[in-house]
Amino acid sequence: MALPDEGPSPRFEILGRTAAWRDGRELDLGPGKQRAVLAVLLLTLGRPVSTASIVRAVWGDEPPDNGANVVQKYVAGLRRVLEPDRSPRAPGRLLTLTGAGYALNVPPEALDAEVFQERVRAAQAVLAGGDAARAEPMLREALAMWRGPALADLSGSFFDAARDRLEETRAAGLEACAEAALESGEHARLVPELLRLVAEFPLREGFRYLLMLALYRCGRQAEALAAYRDARDLLADEFGVEPGERLQNLHLGILRSDPSLAASTARAPARTPAQAPAPADPPADPPADPPADAAEALRLAPPDPLETITPVPTAAVHPPPAPLYIPAHHLAGEHAAWPPPPPPARRVAWPLRTVLLALPVFTFGFMTWALVVYYGARRRSRALALMGAGYLVLSLLFFVGVMSTETEQSTPWDGPIFFTVLVTMFGGAVHMAILTAEPHPAGHQGGPPLLNVQLIERRVRREQARSLAAHHPSIARRLAVGRPDLPRTFDDGGLVDVNSAPEHLLASLPGVDPHHAKLIVLARTAHGPLVSVDDLATRAILPYQAVHALRDMLIAVPPAADAEPEPAVPPVERAPRL
Structure with a gap:
């Protein structure tokens, strides 16, 4: 989209092919190197650039022998195009020469990149104010200014770096536009677009955050959790790091079915004083102890084949955290625990x-x-x-x-x-x-649909067990989370607890030999329990590659001595051992 005409002054575009316009007509900027000189001046709008810097930016490691004369020649050609009415001996008005070098003196609104960034900032301010419905069309109008890759007709390290900077501003605009559309309730329409943006910007966590939230609001919780797992695997494989705190908090909120993530509680426009509700009566003083039904709510539910999720409410003086959800039929002993998955098969060249x-x-x-x-x-x-x-x-x-x-x-x-x-x-x-046949692990696109469903179900069960261990460790210990060697009725998806699993069970894990299993037991006995699975690598017990390969099936449940006091839970009736 071209910028609107603003009198006889030329307008410039770099969000695509480098171009200049006057009175609705595109100007002939001459040969490629002359366009490159103009692009250097546009990227440093209003600031003088020395001749040596222009030579390095345009020619890189292969400058011409008479670089200063060549730059002067191209500047003269640009002056003839940009200021056709200027006499040959008159000083330049747009393209001037100072002691520090050449400078292009045009207002910021004459360059499409500056206009784009200003429009994005204005739309982001509107979005921050809560008016997503007005911010989205503003952002889409700004994004329509892109006619292709920035500086598409130029190459070189200088222009590559400038192109990356401009692409970052475009990504910020796309992210803000997707956020505005999501908060306007258009999550179903956004999912395909966010999938494309995640593929285009795989390392930008903002798009993954919005994709997970959109999938969750569409009722696709398992796919939202799978999107988080994909992000986690990518970051771990490429950089050895975990996703950011924002993405982790969203992941935890999805596992707990946090009501604040629902579309109905998305950000709304700020209320005016006339719209503000009447103040309610001040709440009475909260009770010193949680009500009796808080502990009662944690009682294991009876088996119900139609029930898939049962909330466990909590009561507290401060606003309570989002409720933790536990599958009731798992607690009631309707299904046995899943065994740990087999080691992944490796493809033979x-x-x-x-x-x-x-x-x-x-x-x-x-x-x-x-x-x-x-x-x-x-x-x-x-x-x-x-x-x-x-x-x-x-x-x-x-x-x-x-x-x-x-x-x-x-x-x-x-x-x-x-x-x-x-x-x-x-x-x-x-x-x-x-x-040596090609591996076809469960969950592969060519695998049976039942295995795909089982893989997703096992993953969800593991994430729920991890959430339970993080927020209610005493209940996790009572349900024997991470102890497949013990009789239990809670299905944790086949997790293994590095803080309590016996040595022979640890040695049966893929990639863990008896020596490393003994090291794990000695480390947790002599130096205290492991805070997380990553402690296996930080304490040099296992190499990072082995820890990453086992991350899906390992858990670190806090031991009883270090756990916080938990609400009383009635004893669990375990199924008789056959």
Whole structure:
């Protein structure tokens, strides 16, 4: 969108291809380098730029031999275009030369980038005032000024840096526009647009925050939690950090079904004094102790197959936190706990896979047993270890049979010997093809829909168990969260508590050997309980890569000695152990 005409003064555009306009007509700015000189002056509007700086910005590491003369030539060409009525010997009015260098003296409203930033700031002020309905069209009008990538016709490190700065202002405008639309109740329409913006700006947490909130307001809680997990995985893999506090708080609010996240409680325009409600009677003094029904509300609900979420209200003197939600049928023992998920399968590169498939054939089956035993040890599979032992026995039978046959005549051993060769060679090749096949973990797009549902359900259960342990640790300990080795009725999705799980259970985790399991037990005994799962890395008990791989299934439940007093909870009736 072009800027409105403002008299004979030219207007300039850099939010797209570099251009200049006068009286509704685009000016011919000359060759590319001359356009680049103008762009340098536009990016430093009103400030003088030395000739050496212009040369470095336009030509980079390959400046011309007579750079000052070339810049002077391009400046003269720009003066002829921008000030056609100026006499050759008269000083320039728009493009002037001072002791510090060349300067382009035009008002900020003559440059589209300055107008865009000013409009975004004005719309953000309106949005901060609570008028989202008026802020959104203002932001969309400002964003319409972009005609493509900024400085699209120019290249070089100087223009790349300027392009990144301008793109940051565009991202801020897009984020403010999405926020205004979300607070106007247009969350359903925003989801596809926010998905595109998250893909375009993967490291900008603001878009992920708005996407999670929009999904949650559309009733898509599981997808909102999955969006948070994607952000967390990306930041951990790329930078080794957790999402920001704002994103974490939203994640916790979604897990707790915080009423303040609902669309009906979004920011509304500020009330005028005439609209303000009449003041209510002052509240009576709060009771010294919580009412009796607060503890009663925490009682484990009876089984109800139609009930999926049961709120656990709290009472306090100050405004209470958002209610914690616990699936009642999990507390009542209707389902057993999920076992920890298997270790993720790794994709084998096709050159390595070809070598593994060829080894049993080219070694006449003598390497088959070693390959199968290796995979059995890597995957901790007793069945694979037994299969490897079987291949070893067949190879030994072949070797003994060949060595005991001293004549060239047929013997009864020829058939079994030939059979062992076929099994160890071609059977081993087929076995390696199966072991190195492409992984299809649960939740993959090509996987069964039931597995996708189960994966999301397990993830939600784990997040609810983590929320329960963070806010009511005594209840989490009583429900044996993170203790799959104990009989319990609460399904925590297969979590393992690093502060209480026994050594043999820790050693069964993928990537944790008995030595590291013993280190975890010694560390929590000698140096105190682990505050979070990340303490495994900060205390140098496990490498960060192993901690990140196990983050989904680990939890650090505060022990009883360090936990805050919790409301009384009736004893849990555990299901009889079969």
